[in-house]
Amino acid sequence: MNDISRTPKHHNLEAGFEVERIRQDFPILGREVHGKPLVYFDSGASAQKPRVVIDAMVEVMEDQYTNVHRGAHYLSQTLTDRYEGVRETIAKFINAGSESEIVITRNTTEAINLVAATYGRTFLSKGDGVVISAMEHHANIVPWQMLRDEIGIELKVAPIDDRGVLDLDAYADLLDQNTKFVSMTHCSNVLGTIVPAKDIVGLAHDRGIPVLLDGSQAIVHGAVDVQDLDADFYVFTGHKLYGPTAIGALYGKADLLAQMPPYQGGGDMIAKVTYEKTTYAEPPYRFEAGTPPIIEAIGLGAAIDYVSAIGMDAIQTHESALLAYGTERLGEMPDIKLFGTAPHKAAIFSFIQEGIHPFDTAAALDRAGIATRVGQHCAEPLMARLGVDGTVRASLAMYNTTAEIDVMIAALERARTLFR
Amino acid sequence: MSIPAEKLAQYDEYVEALDLLDEESRFEYIIDIGKRAAKTPFPEDCMDDAHLMHGCMSKVWIIHGLVDGTHQFRGQSDAIIVKGLVSMMVGSFSGLSSDELADVTLDQIRGLNLGALTMQRQVGMMAMLKHMQKLSKRTDSAADISAAAE
Numbered sequence A: 001m002n003d004i005s006r007t008p009k010h011h012n013l014e015a016g017f018e019v020e021r022i023r024q025d026f027p028i029l030g031r032e033v034h035g036k037p038l039v040y041f042d043s044g045a046s047a048q049k050p051r052v053v054i055d056a057m058v059e060v061m062e063d064q065y066t067n068v069h070r071g072a073h074y075l076s077q078t079l080t081d082r083y084e085g086v087r088e089t090i091a092k093f094i095n096a097g098s099e100s101e102i103v104i105t106r107n108t109t110e111a112i113n114l115v116a117a118t119y120g121r122t123f124l125s126k127g128d129g130v131v132i133s134a135m136e137h138h139a140n141i142v143p144w145q146m147l148r149d150e151i152g153i154e155l156k157v158a159p160i161d162d163r164g165v166l167d168l169d170a171y172a173d174l175l176d177q178n179t180k181f182v183s184m185t186h187c188s189n190v191l192g193t194i195v196p197a198k199d200i201v202g203l204a205h206d207r208g209i210p211v212l213l214d215g216s217q218a219i220v221h222g223a224v225d226v227q228d229l230d231a232d233f234y235v236f237t238g239h240k241l242y243g244p245t246a247i248g249a250l251y252g253k254a255d256l257l258a259q260m261p262p263y264q265g266g267g268d269m270i271a272k273v274t275y276e277k278t279t280y281a282e283p284p285y286r287f288e289a290g291t292p293p294i295i296e297a298i299g300l301g302a303a304i305d306y307v308s309a310i311g312m313d314a315i316q317t318h319e320s321a322l323l324a325y326g327t328e329r330l331g332e333m334p335d336i337k338l339f340g341t342a343p344h345k346a347a348i349f350s351f352i353q354e355g356i357h358p359f360d361t362a363a364a365l366d367r368a369g370i371a372t373r374v375g376q377h378c379a380e381p382l383m384a385r386l387g388v389d390g391t392v393r394a395s396l397a398m399y400n401t402t403a404e405i406d407v408m409i410a411a412l413e414r415a416r417t418l419f420r
Numbered sequence B: 001m002s003i004p005a006e007k008l009a010q011y012d013e014y015v016e017a018l019d020l021l022d023e024e025s026r027f028e029y030i031i032d033i034g035k036r037a038a039k040t041p042f043p044e045d046c047m048d049d050a051h052l053m054h055g056c057m058s059k060v061w062i063i064h065g066l067v068d069g070t071h072q073f074r075g076q077s078d079a080i081i082v083k084g085l086v087s088m089m090v091g092s093f094s095g096l097s098s099d100e101l102a103d104v105t106l107d108q109i110r111g112l113n114l115g116a117l118t119m120q121r122q123v124g125m126m127a128m129l130k131h132m133q134k135l136s137k138r139t140d141s142a143a144d145i146s147a148a149a150e
């Protein structure tokens, strides 16, 4: 592990980025698991939280808490301002044209369900095609299947090659006259593949087809500019972006949101209510029924400020170095089969150790203090495409180091002796 | 009703062994049991959907039979650790009558003291117990073991 020849590499990789300082910002990274320093390689499932996020949420509860949008009092006005400020923060972070294009949701899942239920029910009808890819999370499969069962749309799946690269030609072929919507992941949670989002949008727009991008994974690994992508909808979830759970966002182009009916009914989403008739608020409020996740929104705002201060480009550079290093080290192990080798990908390693069940591998990693995920990663159809029951997934984030990758390699070597 | 002590000899042996070990050694102990279990044959044709226990991350198959009025189980898994765990379960609780099996408590499972094995909940030893109790009430599974013995 302390191989001298590797030491300068560590140094180069992390020079300038100061990963050790970033690690100090995440209290949990100081803890041990099974008597070993925690190596957190499960950020693709949910990322850890920096102190500033934790503090912001505590501060709201201790000092500023009340409901938003409702009270005619000082606390309510200041907290409403702060809450609405987060909408602006999100809009700036993804370069939306206006903060009114940002709908606050609970997570990606809710955002996709919202689009399927409102845009889908309004603008799609029997026989219309919706294109997804072969590497979607269940969150971008099931809502469309439910719509299929309800109104008879057709689900079309754009294939990938064995590296996990989207087949763009095959995708373009699916954009026929019947196709009316594209909903695709921007980055695969299993393979790490980052799709050519601009081309995907461009090809669809050439045929007048709107596109939703699932940015759950993509948004944490690099800068996202929804106007540059020209995405019609862009969705992400806060807890993977170093923010709290139960907060996410849906970006929608203003003209599309304006044409969509409400998702749920209740308080906050109305303009005027009588028993005879209710008129709905303008977007984004139309889609935000009920008391919103106030504390969580403040936490997400703090998380976005935090990553913005570090810089998404700097984060991407650091993670690319981790990806290159991890790919090289895993590649040196003859018994490791890596899934997802697209040229353009995030620092996600899905693999199996030949002759060892992924569950056993993951258990051995756990004993070494390494948190990974094992199984199908909410992407059963993709697993079927890869021809495996499951994989071990190590998903890295900005606070990970090459030294931690070395710890994983050593633990994999130990697993080989343990289970053989 | 309590289960006669001699019927829980195997269970007690596991408990005692595990008690003496530290966390890391417990992990290796279970792997050892799993490896040893890999050597005792489990009928291939019972590794099918009908004998699959649902809700596990790795596949777990359990077969059951009634021998002289006592329930006999055999277990199999595609993961070694889970094979170890299911072997401990079927080893501990085979040979009980219907009433006795129904009396096995979750506390007894906890008594195996595998709390340190963080995978335990996912693997679901509790679920394995429930599954074995369910199998014991089914009449159509009773032939599996004798068929397997042939």
Ligand SMILES: Cc1ncc(COP(=O)(O)O)c(C=O)c1O
Residues within 6 Å of the ligand: A044, A045, A107, A108, A109, A110, A137, A139, A140, A185, A187, A188, A189, A214, A216, A217, A237, A378
């Ligand atoms: C690509 C992708 N889409 C959607 C989701 C769902 O996110 P959430 O459960 O926060 O809605 C995830 C997270 O697991 C994901 O990785």
